[in-house]
Amino acid sequence: MSWSSPGGAGHSRVDGAITAHAPAKVNVSLAVGPLRDDGFHDLQTVYLAVSLLDTVTVRRGEGLSVTVSGEGTGGPDPVPTDRRNLVWQAAELLAEHAGVAADAAIEVHKTIPAAAGLAGGSADAAATLVALDALWGTHATRGDLTGLAARLGSDVPFSLAGGVALGSGRGELLTPVLARRQWHWVLGIADGGLSTPAVYAELDRLRAAGRVPDGTTAPPSEPVLAALRSGPTPALAAALANDLQPAALSLRPSLRRALRAATGAGAAAALVSGSGPTVAALADDEDAALRLAAVLAGEGVFRTVRVVHGPVPGARLVG
Ligand code: C5P
Numbered sequence: 001m002s003w004s005s006p007g008g009a010g011h012s013r014v015d016g017a018i019t020a021h022a023p024a025k026v027n028v029s030l031a032v033g034p035l036r037d038d039g040f041h042d043l044q045t046v047y048l049a050v051s052l053l054d055t056v057t058v059r060r061g062e063g064l065s066v067t068v069s070g071e072g073t074g075g076p077d078p079v080p081t082d083r084r085n086l087v088w089q090a091a092e093l094l095a096e097h098a099g100v101a102a103d104a105a106i107e108v109h110k111t112i113p114a115a116a117g118l119a120g121g122s123a124d125a126a127a128t129l130v131a132l133d134a135l136w137g138t139h140a141t142r143g144d145l146t147g148l149a150a151r152l153g154s155d156v157p158f159s160l161a162g163g164v165a166l167g168s169g170r171g172e173l174l175t176p177v178l179a180r181r182q183w184h185w186v187l188g189i190a191d192g193g194l195s196t197p198a199v200y201a202e203l204d205r206l207r208a209a210g211r212v213p214d215g216t217t218a219p220p221s222e223p224v225l226a227a228l229r230s231g232p233t234p235a236l237a238a239a240l241a242n243d244l245q246p247a248a249l250s251l252r253p254s255l256r257r258a259l260r261a262a263t264g265a266g267a268a269a270a271l272v273s274g275s276g277p278t279v280a281a282l283a284d285d286e287d288a289a290l291r292l293a294a295v296l297a298g299e300g301v302f303r304t305v306r307v308v309h310g311p312v313p314g315a316r317l318v319g
Helices: 086-098 120-136 142-152 156-161 196-208 222-230 233-239 245-251 254-264 286-299
Strands: 018-035 041-059 064-070 104-110 164-168 173-176 183-189 269-272 279-283 304-310 316-318
Touching: 018 120, 018 156, 018 183, 018 196, 018 222, 018 233, 018 304, 041 120, 041 156, 041 183, 041 222, 064 086, 086 104, 086 120, 086 142, 104 120, 120 142, 120 156, 120 316, 142 156, 156 164, 156 173, 183 254, 183 286, 196 245, 222 233, 233 269, 233 279, 245 254, 245 269, 254 269, 254 279, 254 286, 279 286, 286 304
Parallel strands: 064 104
Antiparallel strands: 018 041, 018 316, 041 104, 041 164, 041 304, 164 173, 183 279, 183 304, 269 279
16 A cells, blocks of 8 residues: 655645545455454454545634534534534544644545444544644654554544455554555445444344354455455355344344345345444446445435445545
8 A cells, every 4th residue: 555645735725724535345245253342342353444534624723623514414423513523532542642622624524424434533633733733743654643543432443444455453553555446336225324332332242142152363365355456246245244243233133134235125135334333235347236226225224325445445535
C-alpha cells in the first residue's frame, strides 16, 4: 500500500479548507476469540475497504467544533457532535501528539450509516487525522497516525490503511493482503443500528449458554486469503464467515429474512457485516451487483441498498 505525505501544499483550497475521504469496510471473515480482561476480544479478521466514502472537511477555528450531515443525521438517534464523536477525540489526540492547539472546525458528511457494522465512525476518525495533519502541518508519519488510530478504536487503523488486510489483536494489528481483483457487493442497510458492545456481549452470552461454539483465535483466514488473491467468486463466497453473525441475528431476528432475501435474489453469498446490521451480499460482477440491488430494493427488505466495490484506498486527502 502506498502512502503520500498528507502535508503537501496544493491540498488547501482558497478558503483554507482541507478535505479527506475514508472508506467503509466489510469483514469478509471474522473469527472472535474469548473475552479478554480488558473488555475486548482477540480476533482474526480479513478487512476489505469498499467504495462507500465519508468526507471530512476541516478549517482553522478557535477550539473544536463538529458538524455532521448526510446519512443518518435526521433520525431519532443522531450522530453526536461533541466529545462523544470519534472525530473530536481524533482531533484532541493528534493535537496532543503534535503539541499544537486543538483548533479546528470539522465538517463530517456521511454516506456510511452509523452503527451499521461498516466502521463509519472509524472512517470519520481516520479522515480527520489525515485532514488535520495537513491543516495543522503536523507532518505525522504513517506510523504515528496508525498508533493514534489504534488508540481511537479497533477499526481505525484499517480505515487509515484501506485495501485488504488481515487484522489481529483486537483488530488494530494489520498485515496487508494482496487482492488481484475487484469484488462487487450490495450492502443492504437496515433501519436502525446495532451497538457493537451489545453484539459482542450477546456472543459471549450465547457461548456461555452453549448455543454457539466457543471462539478460537487461531488464524482462520487461509481459504479466504487464497480466494481473495485469485478468485473466482464462488471460492470467496464459500469462505465468507462471521462469528458475530449469530449474535447479530439473536438481537435482530429480522436479519434472517434479509440474508435469505439476498441469496434468493441471486447473491453468490451474503453475510452480516461486522457487528451488523448491514448485510453484505457478494455478486459475481458489477452487472450482477446492479441487478441484485434492483431486486433487493424492490423487495423492501432494507431501508436502502448500495452497490459498492473493493478494495479501495484508505483515508486520503481529496483535491
Ligand atoms: O475498539 P472499539 O471502540 O471499536 O470497540 C467498541 C467495543 O466493541 C468495545 O468496547 C468492546 O465492547 C467491543 N469489541 C470487542 N473486541 C474487539 C473489538 C471491539 O469486544 N476486538
